Amino acid sequence: MAYRMEGLPERVTVYEVGPRDGLQNESAIVPVEVKAEFIDRLADAGHTVVEATSFVHPKWVPQLADAAELLGRLDRRPGVRYPVLVPNERGLDRALELGVTEIAIFASATETFAAKNLNRTLESQFDMFEPVVARALEHGLDVRAYVSMCFGDPWEGPTPIEQVVAVGERLAGVGCYQLSLGDTIGVGTPGHVTALIGAFGGPDRLAVHFHDTYGQALGNTLAALKAGVTTVDASTGGIGGCPYAESATGNLATEDLVWMLRGLGIETGLDLDKLVSTSTWLAERLGRPSSSRVVQALAKG
Ligand code: HMG
Ligand code: MG
Numbered sequence: 001m002a003y004r005m006e007g008l009p010e011r012v013t014v015y016e017v018g019p020r021d022g023l024q025n026e027s028a029i030v031p032v033e034v035k036a037e038f039i040d041r042l043a044d045a046g047h048t049v050v051e052a053t054s055f056v057h058p059k060w061v062p063q064l065a066d067a068a069e070l071l072g073r074l075d076r077r078p079g080v081r082y083p084v085l086v087p088n089e090r091g092l093d094r095a096l097e098l099g100v101t102e103i104a105i106f107a108s109a110t111e112t113f114a115a116k117n118l119n120r121t122l123e124s125q126f127d128m129f130e131p132v133v134a135r136a137l138e139h140g141l142d143v144r145a146y147v148s149m150c151f152g153d154p155w156e157g158p159t160p161i162e163q164v165v166a167v168g169e170r171l172a173g174v175g176c177y178q179l180s181l182g183d184t185i186g187v188g189t190p191g192h193v194t195a196l197i198g199a200f201g202g203p204d205r206l207a208v209h210f211h212d213t214y215g216q217a218l219g220n221t222l223a224a225l226k227a228g229v230t231t232v233d234a235s236t237g238g239i240g241g242c243p244y245a246e247s248a249t250g251n252l253a254t255e256d257l258v259w260m261l262r263g264l265g266i267e268t269g270l271d272l273d274k275l276v277s278t279s280t281w282l283a284e285r286l287g288r289p290s291s292s293r294v295v296q297a298l299a300k301g
Contacts, residue, residue: 002265008225011267013049014254015180015207015233016042018282020051020085021251022239024063026286032066034285036073041281042236043077045274051104052082055091061243071098083144087118088128092135103136104180105129106146107171109164112155113148113184117244126170133174145176146209150196151188154246158187161199168200178207180233183220184248186213190223203228210252212238217252218260225266232257237279237290253292255279 019039023030035053042050052074058065067084074082083102086092095103107129108114111122118125129145136143149156150164168179181196188210197203208224210217210233221232238253255275261268276298283290290296 002263004265008264008266009228009230011230012225012261013231014047014257014268014270015231016047016050016236016254017209017233017251018042018236018239018254020053020064021241022235022237024054024061025239025241025243025248026063028286029063030285032069032073035066035070036075038236038278038282039082040075041274041278043080045278046268046270048079048269049081049083052084054085055094056085056087068094068098071100083142086132086136089132089135092132096139100141102142102144103132104144104146105132105171105176106148107167108148109159109167110149110153110156113153113245117148117242122167129171130174133171133176137175143176144178144180145171146180146182147171148182148184148242148245150181151183151192152185154185161196164196165199172205178205178231180207180209180231182209183211184242184245186211186216186247186249188220189216190219193220193223194227197224197227197229203230207231207233209233211241211248211250212252213247213249218256221252221257221260236275236282237292237295239282239286239291250291253290253294255292255294259294
């Protein structure tokens with residue numbers, strides 16, 4: 001039984017980041033065949049977009065150093081997109097060689113995180129990203145852009161909204177089809193989400209990416225939906241975080257998001273039972289229980 005609320009979209013795209021944002025933060029390196037099966041299971045559950053891996057420097061994120069091998073093993077389904085994270089032209093070359101059709105760049109809204117995550121300044125990150133976007137577009141790729149630390153930064157405190165908008169507009173201006181607003185350390189609250197989306201002039205091109213460190217991710221998502229956003233990032237079992245941001249614990253869990261959306265009568269095309277069994281399967285491989293509340297509740301029942 002669904003109970004709709006006024007002012008929410010009919011349909012939401014869940015942009016699954018578990019294989020990338022989730023597995024990049026695991027202390028153990030997950031075998032490539034487990035990663036490939038994970039992605040296949042996500043497609044089986046009805047996902048239409050699964051961020052598969054990253055073409056970053058393998059020394060920076062050894063957990064995803066097998067990106068090329070993983071892409072070779074993927075059983076690509078028609079109708080499913082498999083974007084990958086790319087920071088620079090070296091990463092783009094590697095992705096193009098493998099026939100990738102969609103990439104995501106990842107900018108910082110703050111100076112300190114640009115240094116820690118990208119080894120660049122806030123300004124010089126654009127010198128790295130702009131040629132990547134230009135060349136990717138020439139090759140016919142779709143380019144998504146993340147903006148990290150949109151709400152606060154562990155070193156700098158709250159992030160000024162105008163600073164986030166300036167970074168986001170610059171990336172949209174060079175041709176990124178979507179901006180995913182990242183609450184990398186999970187400090188945002190619903191009114192802040194509404195204010196940020198308003199400062200962008202509305203939801204066009206915006207997606208949201210909430211880490212759940214302070215338990216705000218679902219509330220923040222509802223605020224984003226009310227503001228008109230229709231793409232929400234989430235991660236199987238809430239795994240994930242950025243190795244270069246203190247306290248960037250778990251993403252919004254896909255199963256918790258889908259439970260809420262299903263209850264609101266919002267279509268996602270996802271099969272919650274299959275998502276839960278994938279989350280339980282993954283938890284066994286990672287050696288710890290799924291932190292999704294919905295998975296815990298349904299597994300008990
Ligand atoms: P750098 O050290 O400044 O790189 O790192 P460089 O351009 O000076 O190059 C140094 C060497 O690295 C060169 O090799 C390059 O070829 C090589 P050498 O000539 O010395 O032999 N190199 C590469 N090799 C393979 N693939 C590459 C690559 N690039 C350079 N792509 C760089 C700069 C951006 C590469 C580095 O800082 C990096 O890899 N950072 C990635 C960090 C990361 O992946 N963080 C997690 C993802 S972001 C996130 O999780 C947040 C998000 O979820 C949203 C949110 O939650 O807010 C997206
Ligand atoms: Mg993230």
